[in-house]
Amino acid sequence: MKIVIIGGGEVGFHLAKLLSEDDHEITIIESKHESVSRAQNNLDVMVIEGNGASAQTLVEAGIKKADLLVAVSSIDEINIVSCMMAAKLFDGKKVARVRNYEYSANNAILTADQLGIDLMIHPEKEAADEIIRLIERSAANDVIEFSDGQIQLLGVKIDQNAPIVYKTLREVGKDYESLTFRTVAIDRKGRTIAPGSEDVFMPNDQVFVIAKAESVPEVLKLTGKTETRIENVMIFGGGRIGKLVAKELEKKSEMNIKIIEPDSEKSFKIAEQLRKTLVLNADATDMDFLANEGITDADVFLAVSNDQEKNIISTLLAKHLKVPKTIALVDKTDYLPIISTIGVDVTVSNKMATVNAILKFILKGEVVSVATLKGIETEAIEFIAQPNSKITKKTINKLKFPKDAIIGSVESDSSHEIIVPTGATQIHPYDRVVVFTLPKAIKEVNQFFA
The missing domain is CATH 3.30.70.1450 (Regulator of K+ conductance, C-terminal domain)
Structure with missing residues (x-):
């Protein structure tokens, strides 16, 4: 598949890396010279320095022969205009990362269809949903x-x-x-x-x-762990993710929620928008403040500000003050492998959530969902076994399934029973199968389900 990616930042870079490893033909359009150099030096893809919202640049990138445009620059308007331009130049699919709710809300003046966008991804919503799941599984x-x-x-x-x-x-x-x-x-x-x-x-x-x-x-x-009841949650950062998480937690009557927001004007606005959350105007890297506000009583400390380094520092302070679970928003993929070694319990990345949503869209058909496991080079892919696909021809132990992949679970299409398969398991058409694979084996795994 020929894919044009607008934006060579963390999302575009990681997406291009995964897709090029799966033998897709990738072209990145990026306006910043630093990001252009990084992609050219580290990826086996074509990189064009220019404006992704320019029709001339899109044509230079080969948009007329492309199958897919993915617009993931840091600016919503560039992503939207890129898709609108591309809609006039080719018949392929268009995907845009859009953070502003005005563009993605159900009552938006212009819908995704009217903007020529086939899939509009809201990364902060994806990240907030992941945080809620992590709090529920303490x-x-x-x-x-x-x-x-x-x-x-x-x-x-x-x-x-x-x-x-x-x-x-x-x-x-x-x-x-x-x-x-x-x-x-x-x-x-x-x-x-x-x-x-x-x-x-x-x-x-x-x-x-x-x-x-x-x-x-x-x-x-x-593993030596037990679930604990979560009653007190402290959140650093009252941005989109912080508010989304607080609003969801407010639905649970037993929760006591505090948001720490350094910007005084912003903290007043947040207080008006949330009904049951105490909003504090302060800096979460101030240990004395954290102690005075009862952080030692917190069950979870969540750092989701726009400053990744402060997120890491504040969660380390919270861990030092014996908070049982700490979660930090960290989007720099280079940080992820070392985060757990320095004391942060959990990291969440809205950029990785965007990558996972795009991968699911690209692989859709026989694929139900895709996820990248944080900190390790493993993909989790949920397939639907297609009629006459290789995966349905023999029992698992006779398939010669890639050695760098593991079949984790199978849900029967007929009985809906879920099993952890053995070598003797037979997969049938339309069964849902969860596979864990190293990137180098993805292409071979896909061939078993097509």
């Missing part, structure tokens, strides 16, 4: 849902005294046969492991486990 530091929430992927760090420490996957499977779960990836000191039956669970491993929703509490116990 023991996990990554939560992704599949099969309409019936299957959950959990990222959890193994405690020193966890029951599974120093045991192989085979031993754990035998000891806990009654639990439906599978370990699909392990991050050990920055190295991603696609685990086999003889791999051993070690203290401080970040493990990614797929399980039925009802089995999650018991699975968490194996």
Whole structure:
């Protein structure tokens, strides 16, 4: 597929990297020379320095022969105009990242269709939804849902005294046969492991486990974690994400919510918009202020300001003051592999949420959802097995499925029963299958489901 990407920032760069690894023909249009140089030096793609909203630049990028335009620059208006221009130049699909609610609201004066946009992505909403899931699953530091929430992927760090420490996957499977779960990836000191039956669970491993929703509490116990009741939430940053999270949490009557916002004018506006949230005008990197405002009573500290470095610093302060769970908004992909090693429990990225939504759109048809696991080079893809596809021809142990990919779960189309498959499992047409794969195996995995 030939794809033109407008914007070579974090989103455009990461998206181009993933798509080029899957053998798509990628052209990036980027106006900043620094970002142009980064893409040219690190990616196997064509890069054009210019304005993505210019018809001349779009033509130079080969838009007339393209299959897809993805507009993910940092400016909404450039993304929208790029799609409008492209609609006059080619018949392919157009995707735009749009942050301003005025453009994406249900009552918007101009709809996405009228603007020539096939998919409009709101990254802050995607990130806020992820944060709510993380708060609801207090023991996990990554939560992704599949099969309409019936299957959950959990990222959890193994405690020193966890029951599974120093045991192989085979031993754990035998000891806990009654639990439906599978370990699909392990991050050990920055190295991603696609685990086999003889791999051993070690203290401080970040493990990614797929399980039925009802089995999650018991699975968490194996890692040394237990779910705790969340009553007090402190949020640093009253921007779009902070307000979206607070509004959702206000629906839970047992929650006590505080927002810390450094901008005094903004803090007054936020207080007017939220009904049950206490808004404080202060800096969350002030330890004395945090202590005086009862941070030691907080169950969750959430840092979602526009300043990523302050988000990291404030969550480290919160951790120092014994807050059980800290969540930081961090969009710089270079930071993600080291965040957990310095003490931050969980990171959320609205840019990665945008990438996942775009990947799902590009792969749609046989694909239900796509997610990139934070901090490791693994993709989670939920497929629908197509009639006559290779995946339906034989049992799993006879398929010669890529060694860098693992089938995590199967939901039967006929009975809707969800299982963690074995080698003897037969996948049938229209079954929903969750696969975990390293980027280099994505193309081969796709061929099994097409």
